[in-house]
Structure formats: structure tokens, C-alpha cells
Amino acid sequence: MLKTPLITAIALGSAALAGTGHAQAADLTISCGAVGAELTLCEEGVRAWEEQTGHEVDIVSTPNSSTERLSLYQQILSANSSDIDVMQIDVVWPGLLANHLLDLREALGDEAGEGHFPAIVENNTVDGRLVAMPWFTDAGVLYYRKDLLEKYGFEAPATWAELTEIAREIKAAEREAGNERMHGFVFQGRAYEGLTVNALEWVASHGGGALVEPDGEISINNPRAAAALDLAASWVGDIAPDGVLNYTEEEARGVFQGGNAVFMRNWPYAWSLAQSEGSEVRDKVGVTQLPAGGDGQGDAASG
Known part of the structure; x- marks a missing residue:
């Protein structure tokens, strides 16, 4: 089997959340794909968040092509834009985007990665910073x-x-x-x-x-x-x-x-x-x- 786990992940843009305080107290924008499990999980998560917190979440549909989606994220992050708060990213992107993403251990605590496969948490950790959390996985x-x-x-x-x-x-x-x-x-x-x-x-x-x-x-x-x-x-x-x-x-x-x-x-x-x-x-x-x-x-x- 291929040895590297490719896991769709969720990451928080540091520029997008700067100055908002805790994420739980803010209205958010999340990016998702437009088809299949990506969109379904996104919509289900948004409904659960809104019901639990009373805050609104806007879903931004992104290109289904992973290459086009990465290019879009790089443009947004390089511009220090706050257009998207939470990003659905591919597992091979943490290293490319890490400088623009929050350290989730600082935002969520040292135990943020517990309960997930250690290999996935390690994959999403760049220079000691946990920059993304696993969301769902599948296989060809x-x-x-x-x-x-x-x-x-x-x-x-x-x-x-x-x-x-x-x-x-x-x-x-x-x-x-x-x-x-x-x-x-x-x-x-x-x-x-x-x-x-x-x-x-x-x-x-x-x-x-x-x-x-x-x-x-x-x-x-x-x-x-x-x-x-x-x-x-x-x-x-x-x-x-x-x-x-x-x-x-x-x-x-x-x-x-x-x-x-x-x-x-x-x-x-x-x-x-x-x-x-x-x-x-x-x-x-x-x-x-x-x-x-x-x-x-x-x-x-x-x-």
C-alpha cells in the first residue's frame, strides 16, 4: 500500500482569525468542495455549529480541481486576506501553507491532536506546529x-x-x-x-x-x-x-x-x-x- 496517508484536513488561516478572539465567538467562513462527501460534511458541520453556538457560517465553494484550489488558497493567504477563516486542504499542503496557518495547539490546547491517528497528526505538524486537523479520509x-x-x-x-x-x-x-x-x-x-x-x-x-x-x-x-x-x-x-x-x-x-x-x-x-x-x-x-x-x-x- 502507499505509505503516506492522504487525509483531507481542516486548517485555520491566521490572518482570517486575527483579532477575532476565540473562534467559538465569531461568525465564520469555511471553504469546501462542491460535490460528494466534501460538501455534505461541510453542510452538516455548519448546521451543527450554528445550532450549538448561535453563530453563522458561510460556505464558500472552491474548485474541485485540487491544483486550482491550492492556487486559490495561496492567492488568498499571500494577500493576507480574511475572506476565508477555515479551509479544507489536501494532506500534502500543510508544508506549503504552514506559514499562513494557526498553530492549533496554541488555539485549541496541547491535546488538540488526541483521538486521531498519530501518523496523520504528524503529517499535519510542521516545525512543531499543528497546522491542520483531519476531517475525513477515503481511498482510490x-x-x-x-x-x-x-x-x-x-x-x-x-x-x-x-x-x-x-x-x-x-x-x-x-x-x-x-x-x-x-x-x-x-x-x-x-x-x-x-x-x-x-x-x-x-x-x-x-x-x-x-x-x-x-x-x-x-x-x-x-x-x-x-x-x-x-x-x-x-x-x-x-x-x-x-x-x-x-x-x-x-x-x-x-x-x-x-x-x-x-x-x-x-x-x-x-x-x-x-x-x-x-x-x-x-x-x-x-x-x-x-x-x-x-x-x-x-x-x-x-x-
Whole structure:
């Protein structure tokens, strides 16, 4: 498994809260994503806060692209703006944003991190300062059309090679049957953080190691990593559409949920949306772990 836990976190901007006293006595603005668990948890938390404190919380919707969201946060924080008080951040951002964030142990007490996984608290601690608290976690998974696999006599794939062959065969059969929009596999292929996560999963599942090992050795230049990336590149224009190179999570979900893909790599948030009323694939979807590569084992990033 990938060793670094990628946990969505909540952080408090120091400029935003400067001069407000205790957070419990202030009306606040919180930033959240616009879909899935991010927005649901945000709305639930806001309602609980308002009911308990009598103070108001405004929700600011931010871009779903993690790269675009980070850029927005950096602009706001660099300008010393008070537009957002509480920020939903990715687990890999604490080091980048730490200078602009409150030390939560100073704000909430020395025991602020208790009750959470120590590794996550350590991840969110920069130069001895706890700059973010864990909010929720999930992991990359493989969605598949269980109705189509059953129709053509397949089980969920255990390896990427199996996925490739199954996707190719079902895509061809469904197109021959009249669905010219059917694709075999969709994933996050745009040049942003999501593609990096997908690539790490492919490499790790092939036993290709990490980009940089714990001892600092740069290990990505190895045959297994190369094989993983070569395989992924071969999907584009074959089992995956050319347009996958511009897909984030939502573009991939749109194609899959519209009934036009056999497999999809995405996060758990897509499950409830795929099963929602009006979804073209409602009650037709299965979920399993991401496939293994070669003689490796399936690997998923947590998010």
C-alpha cells in the first residue's frame, strides 16, 4: 500500500482569525468542495455549529480541481486576506501553507491532536506546529459495470492487464451493439495532482516503488515503474478516450455515470452519485480494490 496517508484536513488561516478572539465567538467562513462527501460534511458541520453556538457560517465553494484550489488558497493567504477563516486542504499542503496557518495547539490546547491517528497528526505538524486537523479520509477504488461484466461472462479484474483486455472486449461489443460512445476505462488524466495520484497507484501496484524513498533515494527510474506508465499510456485512444487527458474526477464520473464506460478509477464519493435517482447506472455498479500490476499487488492512495 502507499505509505503516506492522504487525509483531507481542516486548517485555520491566521490572518482570517486575527483579532477575532476565540473562534467559538465569531461568525465564520469555511471553504469546501462542491460535490460528494466534501460538501455534505461541510453542510452538516455548519448546521451543527450554528445550532450549538448561535453563530453563522458561510460556505464558500472552491474548485474541485485540487491544483486550482491550492492556487486559490495561496492567492488568498499571500494577500493576507480574511475572506476565508477555515479551509479544507489536501494532506500534502500543510508544508506549503504552514506559514499562513494557526498553530492549533496554541488555539485549541496541547491535546488538540488526541483521538486521531498519530501518523496523520504528524503529517499535519510542521516545525512543531499543528497546522491542520483531519476531517475525513477515503481511498482510490475501481468502479465497474457489474451488469456488463455479467453479460459478457467476466469477473472484476484482479490485474491491470485483465482490466485492459476486459475493457477492450466489452467496449468493442457494446459499440457493435449500437453504443458508439462506450469506452473501456476512464480515470484522472489531466496534468494536475489527480494524475500524479493515479500514476503513483499504477507504479506502486507494479512494485515500482515510490518517486522518492524514505531514505531520500530517487527510485522512480526502474523497469517496473516504466512498465506501469507504458501500460497506462497505451490505454489512451484504446480503452480510454483521447479526452481522458483532460479528465479530473468529475469528468470521469460524468462519462461513467452516463453509462458510457465499463471501468472507472475514482474516490468513494462517486458511489452515492452513481446510485442516485436519475443516474444511468443506478443499481448496475460494483466497486472493488484497484488492480495489481504484474506480480505486484493492488495499491490505492488515500485522500
